[in-house]
Amino acid sequence: MKENSKPREISHESDESALDKENQAENKNAQNLGKLDLMTSQMTHKEDRTFFAKENVNPLTHAFDKKSTVHAGLGGKPVDPSRMAAVWDELMEIPRNQQTALYVHIPFCRNHCLYCGFYLNPVTAMSSKIYTDALIREMALDVDKKANTQYPIHAVYLGGGTPTVLDPWDLKRLLKAIRSFFPLANDCEITVETTVFDLNEEILSSALEGGANRFSVGVQTFDTTIRKNLGRTCDTDAIIKNLIRARDTDNAVTVIDLIYGLPGQTMSVWGKDIELFQSLELDGVDLYQLNTFKGSPLEKALNKGRLPPAATIPQQALMFKRGVSMMSNAHYGRLSMSHWGRETRERNLYNLLMKKGAPCLSLGSGAGGSLHGYGCFTTNRLAPYLTALETGNKPLAALMAYPEQRPVINSITGALEVGHLNLSGIKQKHQFDLARVCAPLLEQWEKVGLIRQKGDWIDLTVAGQFWQVNLAQALIDYCHKNS
Ligand code: SF4
Structure with missing residues (x-):
């Protein structure tokens, strides 16, 4: 749902020849879908890469x-699949000694939003109970390992997909299990990512009773027509009503994502999106640039003329500047280049830890994390994920050794x-x-x-x-x- 959850093409200095075909495909998927793999990139080390900016232009x-x-x-080097389990066991026996996050992936969505390259499974792909049981089993696997137990965890993020497609009861017991299995810091930020559609009383109460203290809501735009074009169902009135419901619990931070450059989103619509956000007195906002991924449903729809044009890069740049100016004029605190908080209640801790390359334990099918210089990715295929857990194994798809730099x-x-x-x-x-x-x-x-x-x-x-x-x-x- 967030910009930083979009898959990206990567290349890395690796020798994948030892991998069999199936593993190669799965590893690639896991790398693409590893939400927290902040160190991968599209770089190719070609000599002709342009480092310098253009001159005599705006x-x-x-x-x-x-x-x-x-x-x-900078890319990493994959660990040979035959050694992954042993390397993982070694990593888990090394205590952590710095601020750490825990990422839990819920890879199901109610529908496939057109712009999102991160959709994996329909909500009907697996029962909420079976998946929640599997996550709790995955937590139990490494419960006594030093990498889990010997240093506090400062930020937990339930992302996806859409974590709030879980039944309210399962969401609550998942959050409670996290709190009992992991040494959460007393001031741990516990975020549940959600859509506007799911912000109902039952989900909010269950998440709060489970210990969530932050909701991150994918709004993208308040404009009903643009939202419907993209496959988002709620209209402006429903969004406002549901966001106010979350805000008025006054028991957790409520932040939203807005995207600039969407098809049909003029500068005027963008300005209204930000004004409406500010009028709701929510705790924070991410202003993200639309990325149209090659081969994505959005790119196809745009190419076929089924949607109004999306903003060009120069137009997006002007929208970014407008957003920065409006947030500054309204005296929001700048917590990152894309995130603002209204008051000190919002910290944006998880995202900042990820950008700093902090260790991140990870759970769930398709999750990605990093630990002691390795990127760790679990399989994004549900059946092998369950099978591995039933046999008492971490469902790893890939481990990547990061470079010494x-x-x-x-x-x-x-x-x-x-x-x-x-x-x-x-x-x-x-x-x-x-x-x-x-x-x-x-x-x-x-x-x-x-x-x-x-x-x-x-x-x-x-x-x-x-x-x-x-x-x-x-x-x-x-x-x-x-x-
Ligand atoms: S709800 Fe939409 S934006 Fe969020 S992960 Fe699913 S498809 Fe992507």
Whole structure:
């Protein structure tokens, strides 16, 4: 449902020849669907990669032709399937020692939203009870392992798919099981991702009784016509009513996602979306750019003229700027380049931890996490997922060993996500002179208006904020090439 949950094409430095065909297909799916695999990217290390921005153009709208990736990072190397179980057991015996997240994947949806490349299974694919039982069995598998027990968990995220398609009773017992199996920090952020459609009394009460303290609601736009075109069912009045119901529990944070650049969404509609969000006095909002994935139902519908045109990249850039300006004028706090909070109740902790490359334990069919330098992915096929658990095994589809530069990469992506990067901080922490290695790049970006350098600090301009993922990926690739 979120931008950061969209699948992306990846390439990595790997030798997959040992994998059999089925495993290759599954690993690829798992990698594509691993929501938390922040370190994969579309990079190819080609010599001709463009690191520098265009000159003599408006940097906001034309610094680059397109976004270079969805999440900046550097690929990893897959562990041979014959060694995965043993490597996993070793990883689970190493205690964690830093802020950590737990991601739980519920891979079912009521319908397939046109723009979403993350749809996996219809809600009828498996009973709520069977899947919830399986998740609890998966938790129990590693319950005593040091990686689970020996350090607090600071953010839990139930995502998908749509976690609220579970029966209310199952949602509550799932949340309670998480709280009993894992050492959650006293101030742990516990988010349940949901659609507007599911925000009914029963689901809200069950989630709250289970311990949820944050609802992340995929609204995308309040405009009924645009929503219906995209396969979202609720109209504007129903959205408002349901969001107010969640807000008025006053027992959890309520944040929403809005997307700019949707088919038929003019600048005026976009402005109204933000105004309406602000009028509801919810706790926070993500403003995401529409990504039209190659071969997606949305791309096909647009190409066949079945939908009004979506915004071009330069138009999206102007919509981003409008959003930044409206949120700033209304005095919302900027928690990341795409997220704002109304008051201190909203922390956006899970997303910030992911951008920093924090460890993430993961559960569920199609889930992705990371632990001790490895990306971990469970199978996205329901039958093998259940079978593995019935035989007492973690349903792993792939483990990826991340490159040794990952800590530096994490520092770069985490810093640019919040709009500023401290060069001497990176040098002290990683003994890596980013300022020296990337000097030509930083100089050119400052010249064209993407960044401002003040002493040791690099601040992104509004143009740089729009192209933040390109800048992060370019820094990573440039360092990789030149150090
Ligand atoms: S509800 Fe729609 S946007 Fe959310 S995961 Fe399912 S198909 Fe995607």
